[in-house]
Amino acid sequence: MSAFSEAELERLQHAAALILAAEERLPVLRTLSWDRDLADKFFASGEKEPPTPEYDIIDPSPSLELLHDAEHLVDGSTPVHAWLDRMIDTVEETAALLTCVGTSAFYGHSVALYGSPTAAIADGKVTALDLAHRLDTVLSEFDEGSMLLEPPEVLTAEDVRSRMEKELPEHFGDRAPRLEVTTNVSAKAAAGSDYIKLRADASFSDLDVDQLLHHEALIHIATGYNGRSQNRFPLLAESHPGNARTQEGLAVFAEFITGSLDPRRFKRLADRVIGIEMSTEGADFIELYQFFRERNPKDAPLEAFESARRVVRGGLVNGGGPFTKDSVYLGGLLEVHNFLRAAVTTGDADLIRALFVGKIDINDIDAVRMLLDEGLISEPQFLPPWVRDLRYLLSALAYSTFLASVDLESVEKRFETLLTEIKD
Numbered sequence: 001m002s003a004f005s006e007a008e009l010e011r012l013q014h015a016a017a018l019i020l021a022a023e024e025r026l027p028v029l030r031t032l033s034w035d036r037d038l039a040d041k042f043f044a045s046g047e048k049e050p051p052t053p054e055y056d057i058i059d060p061s062p063s064l065e066l067l068h069d070a071e072h073l074v075d076g077s078t079p080v081h082a083w084l085d086r087m088i089d090t091v092e093e094t095a096a097l098l099t100c101v102g103t104s105a106f107y108g109h110s111v112a113l114y115g116s117p118t119a120a121i122a123d124g125k126v127t128a129l130d131l132a133h134r135l136d137t138v139l140s141e142f143d144e145g146s147m148l149l150e151p152p153e154v155l156t157a158e159d160v161r162s163r164m165e166k167e168l169p170e171h172f173g174d175r176a177p178r179l180e181v182t183t184n185v186s187a188k189a190a191a192g193s194d195y196i197k198l199r200a201d202a203s204f205s206d207l208d209v210d211q212l213l214h215h216e217a218l219i220h221i222a223t224g225y226n227g228r229s230q231n232r233f234p235l236l237a238e239s240h241p242g243n244a245r246t247q248e249g250l251a252v253f254a255e256f257i258t259g260s261l262d263p264r265r266f267k268r269l270a271d272r273v274i275g276i277e278m279s280t281e282g283a284d285f286i287e288l289y290q291f292f293r294e295r296n297p298k299d300a301p302l303e304a305f306e307s308a309r310r311v312v313r314g315g316l317v318n319g320g321g322p323f324t325k326d327s328v329y330l331g332g333l334l335e336v337h338n339f340l341r342a343a344v345t346t347g348d349a350d351l352i353r354a355l356f357v358g359k360i361d362i363n364d365i366d367a368v369r370m371l372l373d374e375g376l377i378s379e380p381q382f383l384p385p386w387v388r389d390l391r392y393l394l395s396a397l398a399y400s401t402f403l404a405s406v407d408l409e410s411v412e413k414r415f416e417t418l419l420t421e422i423k424d
Contacts, residue, residue, distance in 0.1 A: 002374055003078060009376070012080060013232050015073035019087050020235045022063035022070070026094045028241060031056055031101065032314035032323065034186060039305050047301075050285040050317050051309075055102060060095035067091055083367035087235070090242035097241075101314050107280070107321035110314070113241035117277045117327045122338045128331035132273035135330075139267045153206035157181045157198040160189075163209050164196070168217060172382065177221050186306055191216035193224050193237075203300070210260030214384065219251040222382035227358025230377045236358025243361045244325060249332020250355060253340070256333070257386050257393060264296070268307070271295050272326040275311045279322035285312055287319075335362060341404075344397040349390055356380035356387060 004012065038051040067088050074084045090113065097109035115121070117129035155163075161179040168176035178195045188202040189212055196216050198204075220239070227237030239247065252269070255261035275288050283291070285308055292304035315321035336355075339362050343351040354368050357380050371377040386393050 003370065004080075004374065008076070009232075011073040012084065015070040015084055016087075016233050016235045018066045018070040018073075019084065019091060020238060022066035023087075023091050023094070023235075023238055023240050025063045026058065026060065026091065026098055028094060028098065031058060031098055034309055034313060036183065036186070039186075039302060039309075042305060043301065047286070047289065053102075053313070053317070055314065058095075058098040058101075060099055063091065063095050079364075079366035079370050083364045086361075086364070087242060090240065094241055097314075102316075104316065104321050106315045107324075110322070110324045114244060114324045114328050115331060116280070116324050117273045117331075119327075119331070121331045122334040126334060128273050128327045128334070129277055131330045131334060132270035135266055135270040136274065139263045139270070155204040155206065155208070157200050157202060157204065160198055160204045160209055160212070164212060164217075167209075167213055171213075171218060171384075172222075172225075175225065177217055186309065188303070188306075189216065191220050194221065196221075201302075205262070207260050207262045207265070210258065211255050211265065214254040214258045214260055215251040218382075218384040219254050220247065222384065223247065223250075223356055223359050223380075225382050226356055226380040229381060230358055232376050233358075233371065236360065236377065239359055241325075243359045245328040245332040246336060246355075246361045247332070247359055248328045249334070249336035252329050252333045253336045254384055254386070256337075257396065258384075268296065269326075269329045272307060272310060273330055275307065276322045276324055276327055279311050279315075279319055282319040284319040285317045288312065339365075340393070341397050341401050344394055345401055349394070352390065352393070353380060353383065353387060356383055 002009075032055065034051065034053050038053060042049065042051055070084070070088055074081055074088070093109060093112050097106065097113060100106040100109055111119075115128075117132065118127050120127055158181060161181055164179055165176075168179075175194075177191070180195060180197045181200050182197055183200050185197045185199050188199050188204065188208070190197045196212060224237050224239070228234060230236045252261065255265070271292060275283075275291060278291065279288060288308035288311055289304050292307040293301065296303065310326055311322050314323045340352060343349070351365065351369075354365060354372060355362075357368055357372070357377055360368055368377070372379070
């Protein structure tokens with residue numbers, strides 16, 4: 001017997017449609033984007049004049065009216081009701097964020113949506129900032145020069161497009177995302193619903209190709225495709241602040257489990273979290289730019305500008321009010337990794353595949369399972385290879401759950417003499 005009457009199901013579907021319509025009118029990342037000429041002016045000033053971005057003004061009224069109508073339709077205590085209630089709260093907070101762009105109030109709404117580097121996650125104790133500092137300490141010892149690591153292959157945007165055009169059809173068939181080489185993008189690469197843009201003047205490594213495949217294509221685009229197939233709840237296709245932590249965490253975990261997360265990339269994610277905390281404590285754009293230049297001296301100056309831009313976009317360029325989204329990469333990685341470990345421990349592999357029915361947050365997994373059990377959404381069509389065939393993932397996570405119980409401090413003491421000799 002279904003948990004929902006036909007009338008109740010119709011109300012929930014209508015509410016979800018209203019929430020989707022409200023969210024689509026509040027494009028966060030597009031609203032916070034910067035024109036490329038801001039970078040040109042910054043470098044023309046000798047890197048001395050901070051950028052002065054201007055943002056579009058968003059009228060949240062139409063979205064808030066839609067949410068008001070949705071609230072009256074969501075009246076119940078099931079996990080699906082809780083999911084839609086949380087979505088309403090998220091979209092309301094998003095509207096508040098976009099009405100405060102460029103002001104000191106922006107930061108508080110950013111923290112409410114994305115969290116902060118110092119917010120406890122995973123076990124309720126560890127923070128993204130803890131992981132960032134740990135990675136910074138450990139990975140600083142490992143670079144191409146000091147450890148003779150394999151130097152990355154240097155590729156152009158056209159090289160990357162050529163390689164990916166051969167790989168994507170293997171996973172997506174005739175729905176393979178299109179690849180665009182353009183100057184109209186700030187980051188080295190950016191993914192949309194069915195495309196990946198590559199910045200024409202950027203340099204890429206061989207692992208960048210793998211990262212784009214496993215992070216952008218097989219997570220972000222694939223979960224979007226799966227979400228759009230959910231005819232009753234197309235809300236599952238939408239990226240929004242309420243699912244950013246899980247989606248980015250899942251994407252970084254995909255890089256990790258496929259061996260495409262290199263130390264420089266991992267350290268760059270850590271540096272962004274540290275940069276957010278620096279901005280919170282008052283560091284301005286130029287201080288952030290100099291921080292990123294020092295951390296990655298081999299990168300082009302534009303990459304340091306881009307990292308600093310990501311920290312202050314929408315907030316205060318002069319410090320004290322960053323955009324905290326980039327803390328979700330490490331925070332989400334911790335959360336996703338621990339969720340997957342827990343799923344393996346309980347022997348419930350279906351929980352892992354449930355993460356891919358669309359763009360969801362781990363906190364809504366009960367709602368997803370309920371919708372699947374009720375036959376109201378379908379199993380995911382597009383899955384990355386490490387999920388389609390779970391053998392390696394299950395083995396790796398089963399081992400890691402035991403390894404987590406090993407006292408590393410005792411291990412270090414056991415090999416203290418050898419490790420000291422190596423450091424000396």
